[in-house]
Amino acid sequence: MTQYEVTETSDVKGENCPMPVVKTKQTIDQLAEDDVLEVLATDSGSVSDIAGWADTTEGVELVDQEGDGDVYKHYVRKTE
Structure with a gap:
């Protein structure tokens, strides 16, 4: 398990595809290198959507994903 410290939290609960990815990108663009969102x-659907986005986007790394009841938590590190 990778250790990471959350720099910022983006609450997209209630949003449907593609908004979780769109808002994740908007927020990660404002962070510094090595920050974790x-x-x-x-x-x-955000589980596969955010994973797919991170896999195909330079400068970001999907660190972890977990489900907690009805809420899915995604941890994305800005790598450059």
């Missing part, structure tokens, strides 16, 4: 979402 926690994204809180209720859309189950």
Whole structure:
């Protein structure tokens, strides 16, 4: 398990595709290198959507994802 400290949290609960990814990108663009963004979402599709976005986007790394009841937590590190 990678250790990371959350720099900022983005609450996109209640938003459906594609908004969790859109808002994740908007927020991560404002962060500094090595910052970690926690994204809180209720859309189950956000798990694959954010993973796919991170896989195809330079400068970001999906550190972790977890489900906690109805809320999905995504942790994205800005790598450059």
